[in-house]
Structure formats: C-alpha cells, structure tokens
Amino acid sequence: MTNLSEQDLINVHSDVDRSLEKDKKIYVPYMSDHGHALVGAFRNQGLNTTMLSKPGSDCLDYGRRYSEGGECLPFIVTTGQLIKLIKEEPNFEPESSAFFMPTSSGPCRFGQYHTAQKLILEHMGKSVEIISLEAYNSYTSENLGLDFRNLAWQGIVAVDYLQKLLWRNRPYEKESGKTDAIYEESLEDIKDGMSEDGTRGLITALKGVGKKFDSIETGPRNRPLVGIVGEIYVRANDLCNSNLVRLIEDLGGEARVGPMAEWFYYTNRKKKQDGFRDRKLLKYLKGWAKDLVQHYGENRVRSKFADYLDELDLEEPSVGELADNSHPYIPEDYRGEPVLEIGKAIDYARQGADGIITVTPFSCMPGAMIISVSDLVKKDHDNIPWLNLTFDAQRSTNIKTRLEPFIFQAKKYREKSPEPEKEEN
Numbered sequence: 001m002t003n004l005s006e007q008d009l010i011n012v013h014s015d016v017d018r019s020l021e022k023d024k025k026i027y028v029p030y031m032s033d034h035g036h037a038l039v040g041a042f043r044n045q046g047l048n049t050t051m052l053s054k055p056g057s058d059c060l061d062y063g064r065r066y067s068e069g070g071e072c073l074p075f076i077v078t079t080g081q082l083i084k085l086i087k088e089e090p091n092f093e094p095e096s097s098a099f100f101m102p103t104s105s106g107p108c109r110f111g112q113y114h115t116a117q118k119l120i121l122e123h124m125g126k127s128v129e130i131i132s133l134e135a136y137n138s139y140t141s142e143n144l145g146l147d148f149r150n151l152a153w154q155g156i157v158a159v160d161y162l163q164k165l166l167w168r169n170r171p172y173e174k175e176s177g178k179t180d181a182i183y184e185e186s187l188e189d190i191k192d193g194m195s196e197d198g199t200r201g202l203i204t205a206l207k208g209v210g211k212k213f214d215s216i217e218t219g220p221r222n223r224p225l226v227g228i229v230g231e232i233y234v235r236a237n238d239l240c241n242s243n244l245v246r247l248i249e250d251l252g253g254e255a256r257v258g259p260m261a262e263w264f265y266y267t268n269r270k271k272k273q274d275g276f277r278d279r280k281l282l283k284y285l286k287g288w289a290k291d292l293v294q295h296y297g298e299n300r301v302r303s304k305f306a307d308y309l310d311e312l313d314l315e316e317p318s319v320g321e322l323a324d325n326s327h328p329y330i331p332e333d334y335r336g337e338p339v340l341e342i343g344k345a346i347d348y349a350r351q352g353a354d355g356i357i358t359v360t361p362f363s364c365m366p367g368a369m370i371i372s373v374s375d376l377v378k379k380d381h382d383n384i385p386w387l388n389l390t391f392d393a394q395r396s397t398n399i400k401t402r403l404e405p406f407i408f409q410a411k412k413y414r415e416k417s418p419e420p421e422k423e424e425n
C-alpha cells in the first residue's frame with residue numbers, strides 16, 4: 001500500500017459511502033459462513049448481492065502486494081479478495097459495483113480498513129464504491145432500515161447455532177462427511193429462505209435443520225472439549241486460523257468457537273453505557289431497545305434448536321456476565337474484544353471445557369492484551385490447559401506440533417475431572 005498521509009486518510013474517510021445505491025451489485029467479502037445470512041438479508045431488500053468465495057493463498061498474495069507489511073491479517077485478506085475480484089472476475093464492472101466492508105470504532109485498526117482500501121483503489125485508478133456500515137449503529141444505513149437489520153441479525157444468530165450443531169456432531173459422526181454435507185445444505189436453505197421470504201423464510205428453513213442433524217449416527221461423546229476465543233475475524237476465518245477447529249478434531253478433540261452475536265450485544269451495551277454517562281436519554285433508549293429486539297430475535301431462532309443442543313450451546317452468558325468475568329484482568333473502562341474474549345474463556349472453563357485456545361493475528365493490539373493476561377487467568381482457573389496462537393498466515397507447519405501436546409494435556413485434564421455424559425445414538 002502506498003504511504004498514507006494523515007490528510008489522505010481524512011479526505012478518503014469523509015468520502016466513504018454509508019448509503020446503498022440499489023442498482024449496484026454488492027460484493028460481500030467472505031469472512032465466515034455468517035456472510036450467507038448477510039447475503040440473504042441484502043437480497044431480501046432487492047439488492048443484487050454476491051458473496052465472494054472463501055479466500056485462498058492467492059488472496060493473501062494479492063493483499064500483501066498491496067499492503068506495506070505492518071497491517072493486520074484481516075485487512076490483508078479482505079483487501080486481497082477485493083483486488084482478486086477486480087483483476088480476475090471477467091464480468092466485473094467497477095462503476096456498477098460496490099464492495100461491502102463493515103467498520104467499527106474502538107482501540108484498534110479495524111475502523112481504518114475501508115478508508116485504506118478506498119485509497120488503494122484510487123491509486124489503482126479504479127472507482128469501486130466501498131459500502132461501510134458502522135457496528136455502533138448495528139450496520140444500518142440511511143436506506144437499509146429496521147427490516148434489514150432485524151433479518152440480518154436473526155440470520156447471523158441462526159448461523160451461530162448451526163455451527164454449534166456442526167461442531168457438536170462432526171467429531172463423532174460414523175459416516176465421514178455427512179455432518180459437513182448437512183451443514184452446507186442448511187446454510188443454503190437459510191440464505192434462500194431469508195432472501196425469498198425474510199424472517200418467515202428463515203424460520204421455515206430452520207424447522208427442518210435440527211432433524212437433519214439428528215439423523216447423523218454418532219459414537220460415544222468422549223473427546224476433550226476445547227474453547228476457542230480471540231480476535232473475531234481470525235477465529236471465524238479458516239484461512240487465517242489454519243482451519244483450527246478441523247485440526248483439533250483430527251487430533252481427537254471437540255471444539256467450540258465464541259459466537260458472532262456477542263460482539264453485537266457488546267456494542268448495544270456500550271451504547272447504553274455511553275448514553276448513561278453522557279446523560280443522553282435517547283442514545284441510552286436506542287441501545288436498550290436494540291438490545292431488547294435482538295434478544296427477542298435470538299430467542300425466536302434459538303427455539304428451533306432447543307431440542308438438538310444442550311445447555312453449553314444454548315445458554316450463552318450475557319455480555320454483562322462476560323464483562324464481570326474479565327474485570328479482574330482487564331480494566332473496567334477498556335473497550336474492545338479482550339473484555340469479551342477473556343470473559344468467554346472463563347465461561348468455557350466454568351462450563352467444563354478441558355482446554356482454552358486464544359487466536360490472534362500477528363501484531364493485533366487487542367490480541368496482545370488477551371495474551372498478556374492469559375497466564376493469570378489460567379492460574380486462577382485450575383491451571384486449565386491454555387494455548388495462545390498467533391497467526392500471520394505464513395503457511396507455517398508448527399501449529400500442529402503445538403496442538404499435539406495441548407490436546408494431550410486436555411485429555412489428561414478431562415480424565416482428572418471426567419464428564420458424566422456418555423451418549424450414543
């Protein structure tokens with residue numbers, strides 16, 4: 001990336017579009033499978049939307065070529081997807097296209113991604129619009145109203161629960177590949193249902209999902225459970241985390257990753273706290289109402305999974321509980337992911353997990369804070385096996401070498417305090 005002067009950033013930042021022109025084709029970069037829900041919600045609004053395919057090493061190469069080396073890994077991957085689209089998609093028309101890049105405020109670089117990407121495009125001489133919706137405003141814009149927001153939200157939590165069904169069943173399946181096949185089919189059903197009939201279509205799609213997973217024949221549930229927490233993009237993106245969940249399963253473990261929903265609830269909490277602190281009643285009430293509506297939407301979705309998941313997967317702690325968990329280790333006035341991630345790691349430990357893995361991108365600022373307190377948290381929680389993994393997507397091979405002894409420790413930890421559950425379908 002060419003050097004960005006402060007004035008460059010200011011100019012471009014004010015130029016980034018937060019509205020949507022309905023005649024443009026929207027490209028959503030692949031971050032995680034939650035993108036399917038976003039595409040379903042965009043399409044339901046009549047917007048021509050496509051999700052880019054899962055990024056591979058070619059996206060990393062493109063991203064690195066157009067960055068300077070000090071940027072965060074998620075920036076390199078999303079920028080690589082954008083450049084690949086421009087260079088390799090034969091039918092791509094810059095003027096009638098828009099690239100979706102959400103943003104957020106807080107103590108890290110995420111809020112600058114869309115600005116820097118716009119600048120890169122300018123230097124390439126490409127005028128592709130970048131649509132950037134703000135986390136604090138729940139990713140709404142002036143022409144995407146409450147319908148979009150509520151539908152996208154319910155789709156996102158549906159994918160959270162769907163992933164739990166995947167991670168719960170796949171390690172124990174007797175017919176290899178069956179769980180993945182049902183999962184992929186369900187994702188498509190969710191996206192199509194949302195796109196065609198909004199919330200009603202989503203709920204209809206979810207009605208059959210649990211039963212399909214229930215048809216999977218599984219063996220005894222006897223693997224150590226590993227809770228994965230950390231930077232939201234890297235923990236959700238298989239390319240960035242070297243397909244960590246699958247690696248854990250291959251080595252004899254079972255994994256869970258913190259849900260996407262927690263970040264949205266956290267922004268609601270911040271909005272309420274800011275409104276209270278600044279004596280701005282309207283702001284407080286907006287945060288409160290949004291929280292209420294989102295909890296209602298989540299409960300509606302969760303009810304469709306209630307017969308197929310156990311308490312660990314159905315009952316997520318509130319962000320207030322996560323903040324309480326983390327406050328002995330993270331200052332109360334700190335804003336950002338470490339509050340959630342340390343809080344969630346402690347929750348996993350209390351729920352009976354046998355090991356914790358934190359995942360952070362190389363040079364991630366909030367990630368450094370998570371790692372810095374991890375020793376203390378581990379000691380205070382029965383010395384639960386704990387592994388901090390930092391990723392820079394350099395295709396390193398030592399992750400497996402580090403995981404093997406960790407899974408061994410987790411198995412030993414489990415033997416020390418065995419789980420009573422021994423189900424067999």
Ligand code: SF4
Pocket residue numbers: 072073074107108109110111231233337361363364365366367
């Ligand atoms: S959380 Fe870390 S990796 Fe993500 S944008 Fe912020 S600094 Fe970069």
